[in-house]
Amino acid sequence: MIHIRQLTKTYGRVTALDDVTFSAVPGRVTGFLGLNGSGKTTTLRILLGLTRATSGAALINGQPYRDLDSPSRQVGAVLEQGISHPGQTGRDHLVTQALLSGAGRARVEELLSYVGLTAAARTRTAEYSLGMRQRLAMATALLGSPSVLVLDEPGNGLDPSGMAWLRGLLREHASNGGTVLLASHLLAELEQLVDDVVIIADGRVRLTAPLVEVAGGGVPRLRVRGRDPHRLWQAFERVGATVTTDGRHLYVSGLSAEDAGDIALHVRVPVYELVPETPNLEEVFLNLVGGR
Amino acid sequence: MSVLRSELYRTATLRSSRLSLVVAAAVGLVAGWFGAWWLLAGLGALAVAVLTTVRRYRHRSAILVFLGQPNRLRVLGAKCLAAALVAVVLAVVSEVVALLTSLTTG
Numbered sequence: 478m479i480h481i482r483q484l485t486k487t488y489g490r491v492t493a494l495d496d497v498t499f500s501a502v503p504g505r506v507t508g509f510l511g512l513n514g515s516g517k518t519t520t521l522r523i524l525l526g527l528t529r530a531t532s533g534a535a536l537i538n539g540q541p542y543r544d545l546d547s548p549s550r551q552v553g554a555v556l557e558q559g560i561s562h563p564g565q566t567g568r569d570h571l572v573t574q575a576l577l578s579g580a581g582r583a584r585v586e587e588l589l590s591y592v593g594l595t596a597a598a599r600t601r602t603a604e605y606s607l608g609m610r611q612r613l614a615m616a617t618a619l620l621g622s623p624s625v626l627v628l629d630e631p632g633n634g635l636d637p638s639g640m641a642w643l644r645g646l647l648r649e650h651a652s653n654g655g656t657v658l659l660a661s662h663l664l665a666e667l668e669q670l671v672d673d674v675v676i677i678a679d680g681r682v683r684l685t686a687p688l689v690e691v692a693g694g695g696v697p698r699l700r701v702r703g704r705d706p707h708r709l710w711q712a713f714e715r716v717g718a719t720v721t722t723d724g725r726h727l728y729v730s731g732l733s734a735e736d737a738g739d740i741a742l743h744v745r746v747p748v749y750e751l752v753p754e755t756p757n758l759e760e761v762f763l764n765l766v767g768g769r
Numbered sequence: 770m771s772v773l774r775s776e777l778y779r780t781a782t783l784r785s786s787r788l789s790l791v792v793a794a795a796v797g798l799v800a801g802w803f804g805a806w807w808l809l810a811g812l813g814a815l816a817v818a819v820l821t822t823v824r825r826y827r828h829r830s831a832i833l834v835f836l837g838q839p840n841r842l843r844v845l846g847a848k849c850l851a852a853a854l855v856a857v858v859l860a861v862v863s864e865v866v867a868l869l870t871s872l873t874t875g
Binding site for chain 1: 771772774775778779782783784785824828829830832833834835836837838839840
């Protein structure tokens with residue numbers, strides 16, 4: 478369980494975080510979304526005891542990270558991809574971290590196999606691809622069999638099969654009662670993965686909600702393409718619908734598809750496309766952060 | 770203790786660290802020839818300690834240590850102890866070599 482409460486961080490006159498509050502609960506994957514520089518990494522660094530907050534609290538299982546007993550056994554973290562000495566082999570890197578977290582050698586071999594790096598275990602990490610480094614980072618995070626995972630952009634560098642592997646891993650962790658907090662700006666990938674969404678922009682939380690409410694809870698609309706868009710527009714507006722256009726399509730809010738079809742028939746305008754749409758996560762996100 | 774073991778393992782498994790230690794031991798051997806092995810062996814150990822710590826920050830792996838042990842004083846203590854142990858091993862090896870050298874040269 479992760480609780481962030483009224484977290485504020487200032488660097489001189491710059492406010493990096495402003496009263497940030499949200500939670501990530503067991504059994505669910507929480508996506509922490511924001512543009513670069515929005516405050517995601519600062520929040521995670523405070524949560525993991527690497528940076529001190531100006532005010533507020535960041536708690537894992539009810540305690541600040543620095544007060545946790547055996548933190549590696551409670552929290553696994555991927556903060557930056559490729560954190561390892563390039564001269565060390567993948568296996569030696571994991572053994573070094575296992576000694577730190579109290580995990581055994583058997584766990585190292587188990588994780589090398591789990592993340593698909595057994596064949597590359599004796600290769601120096603300088604020769605690893607970005608995806609391999611990301612897999613090694615995930616193995617490092619999982620060493621202590623933690624219940625809480627805190628991940629910053631874990632999908633960077635992963636190919637489609639790597640992303641599928643990561644999705645499976647995180648879903649399995651959550652379904653076993655684990656807590657996953659996942660920061661990213663790759664919205665399309667997150668949409669297939671997260672249960673809850675926290676959107677941050679300019680250091681302030683703009684939205685916290687379950688994904689089903691965010692992506693499906695927006696105002697549904699119709700995408701319409703017809704022979705005479707102007708006449709269609711006027712006809713839709715006459716019955717109180719809201720109409721916008723991107724030049725090619727009309728976007729109509731406040732009408733069902735059946736009503737829109739009947740109206741088009743009534744004004745005798747042929748319709749070539751009539752598609753109900755709900756906003757996706759990306760559209761909701763861009764609306765909230767102003768489409769920067 | 771876990772940080773200490775981790776640091777020692779890391780030092781032993783890094784090729785650059787091993788190379789630094791060999792160079793330091795060689796310098797100690799040469800210095801031993803002139804009777805000042807202890808000074809240069811100590812300096813060599815200090816250089817190895819500085820290099821391994823600097824590399825922790827250069828490759829940002831210091832973050833992993835702080836995630837495993839958030840108490841930075843404990844990390845500092847373990848690093849000092851690891852460096853001291855490496856220095857002792859290096860000094861002993863250098864001394865043995867220096868002793869053997871002095872015995873063989875009469």
